[in-house]
Amino acid sequence: MSPSTMARIAMIAALYGAATLFCLMFMGGLAWGPVQLRLSEALCVLALFTPDAIPGLALGCAVANGANIVLGGTGTLGLLDVVFGSAATAIGAWVMWRWRAHPSVAVLGPVVANGLIVPAYLPLLLAGLGFYTVPFTSISLEGAWPAMYLFGLVCTGVGEAVVMYALGLPLYRALERTPLPAMLAGGTDPRPMGGTR
Template identity: 35%
Template sequence: MNKKTGFMVHAALLAAIYVVITVAFAPISYGPVQIRISEMLTVLPFFTPAAIPGLFIGALIANAYGGLGIIDVVVGSSATLIAALMTFKMKRKMLAPLPPVLVNAVIIGAMLSYLFQLPLLPTMIYVGLGQVVACYGLGYPFMMAIEKYGSRLWISKKDILNSSN
């Protein structure tokens, strides 16, 4: 399989996994107080750029199921894209989960505050705490497992940057 095809396959698989996990845990994936388990996957851009479109598309589809309408599809998916791009740029593993925590706390917190007419700061804090659980509590151990067992499973940053295909 060439690198471009591999990239697209990885992105599609990550999108599908994100959607399945989000929808499977729907009662805690949506709403003003949430722990979106699928957000543990937001650490993956640290390892592979294929996670950037994969997470974006996964969030777009998952948010379409969430019931909050087009604002969640656009704003929520955009927050995921911004966080994924920032995670990709991280140089230190310990900091990789930080962009999804901060970006979602601010953007999703503000969106949910607006949609549910809730106080802004507490809503941002609740979203941020849910992100800490998902990204550091689940995502960071996931990163450790990937480093130990699974980095050969996808196309890495190095492969993409050194590719002429």
């Protein structure tokens, strides 16, 4: 791995991690709770420009979720978010890179990955922290994992879709007109597979 590749990965990781921690500070549970609207996910569109965004976004997610262990007091249960949340981000970014020829479809990668993976462990994490009901509902986490998963699937998926389509796609279109794509490409052909932008 070249120094320039490592620098791009580190830059993307730092950007995503800082943006996520900013969301935590000013949006509280909306960045981590059962109803998620993590605005920093819009940065996943960087995977439309470079494959270096895949490890960069995953690392940034791991750092931010690791910091939340300390800031949010999640303890060792927070490691679920570090491992599986980062895996969801990596899978979503990989799908975006593979489908970069079709940005409007590619942004579904993070929506589907987060929508399917995060709700699988979030009820365990929230129950361990003493949150036994879903906010704004009477759904109990105790013994109601299937209902919680379905609730999380909808809420996480919708929240991610809102972020990716309302913020991510406009961000992609704005960045596309700057020198940033060429800088991020760093020797990788940034053009979409099978077509032009």
